[in-house]
Amino acid sequence: MRLALTIAAAMMLPQAASADTYITAERYLDVAAGRYVDNPVIRVGADGRIVSIEELGEGQTLGARPGDTVWTYPGMTLLPGLIDMHVHFSSPADIRGYRRYQKTDSFWAITSVPTAQAMLELGFTTVRMVGSRDRIGVGLRQAIEDGYVVGPRIVPAGYSLGATGGHCDSSFLPPSLDPEEKGEGIGDTPEELRYQVRRQRKYGAEVIKVCATGGVFSLNTEPGQPQLSVAELSAIAEEAHQWGLRAAAHAHGAEGIKRAITAGIDTIEHASLVDAEGIAMAVNRDRPVWFAMDIRNTDYTQAMGESTGTLPENLRKDREIAQAQRDNFRAAHEAGVRMVFASDVGVMPPAWVPGQFAVMVDYGMTPLEAIRAATWNAAEALGREDDVGAIAVGRYADMVAVAGDPLADVTLLEDVQQVLKGGTPVEEMVPWALQPKD
Structure with a gap:
C-alpha cells in the first residue's frame, strides 16, 4: 500500500x-x-x-x-531499480521468421514504445538495448529523456556489428532482394569494423554490440560457429574503449567466447556453449569480463515458437542449446564468473522477464546474487556506478x-x-x- x-x-x-x-x-x-x-x-x-x-x-x-x-x-x-543488460524493444516476441516482412519499416519503432513502458512498470528502470535497426534504441532513449514516452533509462547500441553473412547480417532474403553494398554495421576487416564503431558512436550509440558467433534466430549460421577473428574483435574493443564505450559480444560458441575475451570485450552475451577454458579466462582476466546469460527465454520460444512464425531450423537450434546454456550458467557462477541479468526480451515478451530471477536461483544463485546481477553488478558492467544499481x-x-x-x-x-x-x-x-x- x-x-x-x-x-x-x-x-x-x-x-x-x-x-x-x-x-x-x-x-x-x-x-x-x-x-x-x-x-x-x-x-x-x-x-x-x-x-x-x-x-x-x-x-x-x-x-x-x-x-x-x-x-x-x-x-x-x-x-x-532493476537493470536488464540485454533487450530488443523493437522486436515483438510474437513476430518471428518471415512474418516480419508483413510489416512496414516504421512498425518496429512504434512497437518499441509500449514495450519500454511495460518493462519500466515491471521494475526495470535501466536497460541496455543491444542492437536495433534504424537506431531505434537511440531514438527511443531521446524520446524518453525528453518526456515524449514513458520508459526506463536506455543505454543504446545502434546497429550491431558483424561479418558479411553472419548472425548480425541479413540472412533471410535471396540476392535479388538484398542490396549489393554492405549493410549498416557490417565489416570484414579490422579497419572496416573500427570504422563501424566510430559510426555507431557518431550517431548516438553508448555501447558497441558485435556478433562474434552464429546465432539461434538467423539463417545459415550455427550458434557455435566463430565469425570474427581475434584481430577483428580486438579492433572493435580497442576502438570502443578509446571513445569511452563498453563492448558487448553476442557469443554462443566456446571458440568465439574465448576470442572475445582475448580481444578485451567487456560482456559476453548468451555464453551458451562456453567451455572450462573460457570460464577460467573470464575469471582470471585482468580487465573485468561479465557473462550476460538469458536462461529463461527458451521456455517461451519452445512453447510458442510455431505460433509466432519461428522457422523449424531456428527452433531446432534453440532446443539444442537450451539446457547446455543453463548448465553452463551454473558452472560459470560456481567458478566465480561475474554475472549480470540479461533477458533478451524481444525473444520473449516483457511479462516473462521477471520470472528469470527464479530460474537463476534454480541454477545456483542465491536470491541476493540474482538481485545483485540486476543491480550492483549490472551498474558496474555498464560503468554507471555513480547513478544506478x-x-x-x-x-x-x-x-x-x-x-x-x-x-x-x-x-x-x-x-x-x-x-x-x-x-x-x-x-x-x-x-x-x-x-x-x-
Whole structure:
C-alpha cells in the first residue's frame, strides 16, 4: 500500500528554493552489503538523485518542508531499480521468421514504445538495448529523456556489428532482394569494423554490440560457429574503449567466447556453449569480463515458437542449446564468473522477464546474487556506478517496492507493488502529449 502526501504551505515552515521528495518504507535492501536497513527516510533532490538516507527513529519526523512530496510504503521492502543488460524493444516476441516482412519499416519503432513502458512498470528502470535497426534504441532513449514516452533509462547500441553473412547480417532474403553494398554495421576487416564503431558512436550509440558467433534466430549460421577473428574483435574493443564505450559480444560458441575475451570485450552475451577454458579466462582476466546469460527465454520460444512464425531450423537450434546454456550458467557462477541479468526480451515478451530471477536461483544463485546481477553488478558492467544499481546517496532514486522478503522468496520480483524512477512513481509519469497545457 502506498500513501502519498504533499506537505502544505499552511504548516508555516520556511519555503525552500526547490522541493524535495521523501520516500519511506519498512526497509530497503543495501545490495552492496547484502543486508536490510530498517525505517529509511530517503530524500531525493529535484534532479531525481538521492540526497540523503537516514533512519527514522521512534518519535522522529521527516523534516519535510512546504512543497515537498512524501511517498510512503508501509510494510514494503525497497530494492534498487532493476537493470536488464540485454533487450530488443523493437522486436515483438510474437513476430518471428518471415512474418516480419508483413510489416512496414516504421512498425518496429512504434512497437518499441509500449514495450519500454511495460518493462519500466515491471521494475526495470535501466536497460541496455543491444542492437536495433534504424537506431531505434537511440531514438527511443531521446524520446524518453525528453518526456515524449514513458520508459526506463536506455543505454543504446545502434546497429550491431558483424561479418558479411553472419548472425548480425541479413540472412533471410535471396540476392535479388538484398542490396549489393554492405549493410549498416557490417565489416570484414579490422579497419572496416573500427570504422563501424566510430559510426555507431557518431550517431548516438553508448555501447558497441558485435556478433562474434552464429546465432539461434538467423539463417545459415550455427550458434557455435566463430565469425570474427581475434584481430577483428580486438579492433572493435580497442576502438570502443578509446571513445569511452563498453563492448558487448553476442557469443554462443566456446571458440568465439574465448576470442572475445582475448580481444578485451567487456560482456559476453548468451555464453551458451562456453567451455572450462573460457570460464577460467573470464575469471582470471585482468580487465573485468561479465557473462550476460538469458536462461529463461527458451521456455517461451519452445512453447510458442510455431505460433509466432519461428522457422523449424531456428527452433531446432534453440532446443539444442537450451539446457547446455543453463548448465553452463551454473558452472560459470560456481567458478566465480561475474554475472549480470540479461533477458533478451524481444525473444520473449516483457511479462516473462521477471520470472528469470527464479530460474537463476534454480541454477545456483542465491536470491541476493540474482538481485545483485540486476543491480550492483549490472551498474558496474555498464560503468554507471555513480547513478544506478543501488539505493545510495548520489545515485538516481530508481527503486521497486515488494511486499515481503525477496531474499527469502525471489519470486516476489514477479509482482512488484511500486516502481519509482528518479523518485517519481511510474503512474505519476505523464508523457508530453498528455500533459495539461496552459
